[in-house]
Amino acid sequence: MSAVVEAHGVRKEYASLVAVEDLSFAVEAGEILGVLGPNGAGKTTAIRVLTTILSPTRGSFQVARTPHTRPAEIRKIIGVLPESAGYPEQQTGEEFLRFYGRLYGQSRASAAAVATALLAEAGLTERGHSLVTTYSRGMRQRLGLARALVNDPQVVFLDEPTLGLDPAGQRQVLALVRGLAEERGATVLLSTHLHAEVEELCTRVLILNRGRVAAEGTVSEVARMAAAPRSARVRVRAERVEDALGALVRANGVETVERADGQPGWLVVVFTSAGEESGSAALLALAEADVPVLAFELEGARLSDAFLAMTGAG
Amino acid sequence: MIVAGQELRDHWLGGRALGLTLALSLLLSVVSYLVATNQALNYLEQRESVNLTLQVAVAVGALLALLAAADTISGERERGTLESLLVTPISRQQLVAGKLAAALSLWIGAFAVTVPYVWYLGRGIGVVSEALAAGLVVGTLVAVFLASLGVLISSVSRSNRVSLSVSLLLLLVLFAPTQFPTSAQQGWLGDFLLRVNPLTAGEHYIGKIVVDSHAWSHDASWLLSPVLGAAVFAAAAIAAARSISLHGGSRS
Numbered sequence: 001m002s003a004v005v006e007a008h009g010v011r012k013e014y015a016s017l018v019a020v021e022d023l024s025f026a027v028e029a030g031e032i033l034g035v036l037g038p039n040g041a042g043k044t045t046a047i048r049v050l051t052t053i054l055s056p057t058r059g060s061f062q063v064a065r066t067p068h069t070r071p072a073e074i075r076k077i078i079g080v081l082p083e084s085a086g087y088p089e090q091q092t093g094e095e096f097l098r099f100y101g102r103l104y105g106q107s108r109a110s111a112a113a114v115a116t117a118l119l120a121e122a123g124l125t126e127r128g129h130s131l132v133t134t135y136s137r138g139m140r141q142r143l144g145l146a147r148a149l150v151n152d153p154q155v156v157f158l159d160e161p162t163l164g165l166d167p168a169g170q171r172q173v174l175a176l177v178r179g180l181a182e183e184r185g186a187t188v189l190l191s192t193h194l195h196a197e198v199e200e201l202c203t204r205v206l207i208l209n210r211g212r213v214a215a216e217g218t219v220s221e222v223a224r225m226a227a228a229p230r231s232a233r234v235r236v237r238a239e240r241v242e243d244a245l246g247a248l249v250r251a252n253g254v255e256t257v258e259r260a261d262g263q264p265g266w267l268v269v270v271f272t273s274a275g276e277e278s279g280s281a282a283l284l285a286l287a288e289a290d291v292p293v294l295a296f297e298l299e300g301a302r303l304s305d306a307f308l309a310m311t312g313a314g
Numbered sequence: 315m316i317v318a319g320q321e322l323r324d325h326w327l328g329g330r331a332l333g334l335t336l337a338l339s340l341l342l343s344v345v346s347y348l349v350a351t352n353q354a355l356n357y358l359e360q361r362e363s364v365n366l367t368l369q370v371a372v373a374v375g376a377l378l379a380l381l382a383a384a385d386t387i388s389g390e391r392e393r394g395t396l397e398s399l400l401v402t403p404i405s406r407q408q409l410v411a412g413k414l415a416a417a418l419s420l421w422i423g424a425f426a427v428t429v430p431y432v433w434y435l436g437r438g439i440g441v442v443s444e445a446l447a448a449g450l451v452v453g454t455l456v457a458v459f460l461a462s463l464g465v466l467i468s469s470v471s472r473s474n475r476v477s478l479s480v481s482l483l484l485l486l487v488l489f490a491p492t493q494f495p496t497s498a499q500q501g502w503l504g505d506f507l508l509r510v511n512p513l514t515a516g517e518h519y520i521g522k523i524v525v526d527s528h529a530w531s532h533d534a535s536w537l538l539s540p541v542l543g544a545a546v547f548a549a550a551a552i553a554a555a556r557s558i559s560l561h562g563g564s565r566s
Contacts, residue, residue, distance in 0.1 A: 051401050053560060072403055080401040086394025090328045102316045103402040147398065 002065075004029045004187040005050065005155055010059035012042075012049050019045040021211045023059070027189065027204065029154075032181050034202035034219075035191040036303075038311050042211040043191045044083050047159050050189070051080045064154045076104070079148035081141075083159035083191075087132040093119060093143050094128040097150060104151040111150075118146035122176065138169030145176050155187045156180055162194055170194065174201060195304040205303065207310050214310040223306045232279050233260065234267045234286070235295035241265060244291045251285035253278035265294070317404065317412025322419055325382060334381075335423045338374050342431045345370055350435065364436040364445050365524040368428065369517050372453040375424030376513070377485060379457040382417035383464030384481040386410070387558060388471040397560055410555035414465050414548070421457035425450060441524060448523040448530075452516040455540035459512045460485065462547035469554055472562035488513045509536065512543035 003026035010023040020042040027033045037043045048054045050061060052071035066073045088096060094115050101111030119128040122142040127135065135143065141161055148156055158177065162170040174197050180186045192198060198205060198219065205222045207215040215222045236244045241259065244267060248257040253271050260266035271278035279298050286293055325331040349363040387410070390396040399409060429446060436442040464481045471477035491499070491507050491514045498504055508514045519536040522528045 048397075048560070053397060053400055072405065075401055076403045078401070080398070082394075082397040082401075084394055085398055088324070088393070088395060090324050099316070099320050100398075100402065103399075103404050105403065144398075 002029075003027060004031075005033075005061070005063050005189065007050065007061040008059055010046070010049060010056045010061055012045050012054060013057045019211055020049065020208075023049075023208075023211075023213060025206050025213065025216050027187055029187055030181050030185050031203045032177070032188040032190060032201055034198035034205045035189060035208065036193075036195065036198060036205060036307055037208035037214075040210075041208040041311070043208055044159055045211075046208065047080075047082075047157050047189065047191060051075075051078060051157050076151065077154045079151060079153035079156040079186075081144045081148045081156075081158045081161050083163065085144045087135075087140055087143070089133050090131070092129050092131055093124055093135070096132055096143065097147060100147050101150045106150075114150055118149055121149075121179075122146040123172070136169075138165050138172060141165060141169070141173055142176060145173065149180070149184075152184070153186060155189070157189045159191045160193070161190070162192060162197075170197070177201065195307060199303045207307060209311040215306065219303055223303050230273070230278075231268060231270045231298075232282065233295070233297045234269055234282070234293060235265050236267070236286070236291055236293060238265045240291050241267070243289055244286060247285045247289035247291060248282055252281045254282055254285075315412065317409055318415040319412075321413055321416030325416055325419060326423075331378075331382070331420050331423060334378050334420065335427055338371070338378070338424050339427045341374065342367060342371060342428060346431045346435055359525075360436065360439050361441055361525050361527075364432055364441055365521050367431050367435055368445055368449040368520055368524065371424060371428035371431075372449060372456060372517065372520065373489070373513075375421040375428070375453055376457045376460045378420040378424055379417050380460040380464045380481055380485060381478070382420050383414065383461040384468050384477045385474060386413040386417065386465050387468040388474045388477040388562070389468070391472070391560070391562060392474045396558075400558075400560070406555040406558050407552050410465055410469070410552055410558070414461055414551060417461045417464070418454075418457055421453060421461075425453055441527075445520075445524045448520050452520050452537070452540060455537070455544045456513055456516045458544035459540065459547050462544070462551040465551040466547065466554055469551070469558050470562055492517070510539055512540040516540040 005027045007023050007025055010020060011018065012020040023046055035043050035046065045054065049056050050063065052068070052074050056068065061068045063074045064077050066077065068074070091099065097115035097118055098111045101114045102108070106114060119125050122145060124139060124143060124146070127139065132140065132143065145158070145161065148158070161173050161177065165173060177188060177190060178201055180188050190202065202219060204217065205215070205219050206213060207222065234244065245257055248254050248267065248269055253273065254269055255272045256270045258268055260268050269282055279296070283293065283296060345367055349366060387396065390399060400406070428449065432445055432449070433442050436445055463484065467480050468477045471480065488511055491511055494504070499508060508518055515536045515538070519533055522533040522536065523530065
């Protein structure tokens with residue numbers, strides 16, 4: 001499969017401020033790339049460069065094989081929901097979508113049909129003829145998502161689409177985002193602060209910190225990369241628990257060992273530092289003490305742990 | 315065309331342009347009533363009454379176009395709708411051209427409202443058609459000049475308030491020579507200031523046609539600055555559209 005969005009060493013600077021530095025990554029068709037980073041990490045600037053709003057100071061990128069030197073062509077094949085997008089005061093949802101359809105060169109009839117279909121997809125059919133100013137924030141975000149789809153884009157850029165939404169609104173927007181990739185086959189770049197949703201929704205993750213790529217890969221790769229397991233669960237025979245406790249306490253890299261509550265034979269081991277080597281050292285200590293190991297589970301690292309470790313946030 | 319159509323709907327169906335045009339209509343009613351009936355003002359010769367009404371209409375109509383233009387880009391910027399427009403396939407120049415055309419519709423509306431007043435004040439002396447033609451030509455040139463100036467200011471302004479304030483300040487500066495004492499308007503410097511300013515030159519030209527009954531070609535040199543002002547500033551507004559940025563200032 002070839003990359004639909006590909007960036008090579010993109011740099012964006014404003015006077016003396018470098019907002020994005022050496023941004024390189026690739027996303028394939030149908031993937032959802034979660035773009036994470038603390039405030040000011042360069043997420044919005046990166047999206048604005050990739051959507052041709054800003055010109056890169058250095059480096060190159062392409063969207064669906066269209067090089068960044070042809071921004072007008074890129075704009076035809078992408079959909080964008082900018083951060084804090086505004087909406088016109090005097091248009092209904094249906095008029096809003098029709099207007100944008102016309103900007104993409106659709107005939108009046110075609111733009112009207114697309115608007116009707118997108119309103120249905122966004123769950124806004126009943127409010128399609130109401131002024132956008134009467135919409136709730138969640139409805140506006142869904143309308144914004146619908147607007148990003150009027151040209152049936154190959155790539156959709158969403159900058160903080162769930163910002164300021166209540167949990168129900170977030171779920172509705174994220175369900176639409178999932179549909180973009182699964183049903184439309186679009187590639188999605190999703191900038192967000194919702195780590196749990198990224199873990200659930202995204203196929204790949206890009207973590208930005210101070211304008212640079214701190215990590216990139218699948219969710220599990222990134223989670224392992226920066227927040228390798230710091231604890232494990234070990235199961236031994238109930239009569240050998242004391243021997244196991246003694247061996248593990250003396251093992252290199254083990255910080256604490258204790259019995260798991262209500263689970264006979266299970267021990268929880270916390271390592272002094274992250275890394276799979278600590279797990280190996282614990283297993284070696286048990287083997288040397290001649291304690292048979294019935295089960296050994298490294299505790300799964302979470303994306304949020306990786307994020308905090310890589311960005312120094314929190 | 316699509317941008318212009320949407321802007322026209324926003325201006326006229328949204329009610330703002332209609333309200334401003336109605337206000338102009340009230341102003342023209344008062345002016346017409348005074349010049350036609352007031353003992354202190356009705357000494358004006360009939361042609362001068364027509365001229366005064368046209369001058370007011372051109373000045374206010376151009377002002378309305380300027381106000382609408384000053385909101386074009388900075389307004390989108392302030393409402394957070396500019397980025398969504400900039401990521402569509404239409405070029406920045408098309409965007410500005412559409413908005414400029416829609417802003418000029420306020421002048422067209424103002425002129426349409428002026429027609430019955432000019433007809434009423436100028437009836438019976440054979441000046442109506444020439445006055446309206448001169449008003450349309452000069453008013454359109456001045457409106458294009460001012461609206462283009464407004465778009466230029468709006469393109470680089472970080473807020474709508476700044477755009478409107480700067481536009482109005484410049485308009486006052488352009489109108490200032492009309493308030494100079496007569497002696498200051500004479501001599502080569504006074505003549506130069508009147509001619510170089512599209513607003514004063516245009517109004518002077520209307521006066522020559524309507525009051526002095528001069529032929530259009532007789533004082534055509536007075537049309538030079540309105541024509542140049544309209545052409546140069548419209549071209550500059552379209553050219554500067556390439557540099558429109560999300561936050562104002564130059565494009566980064």
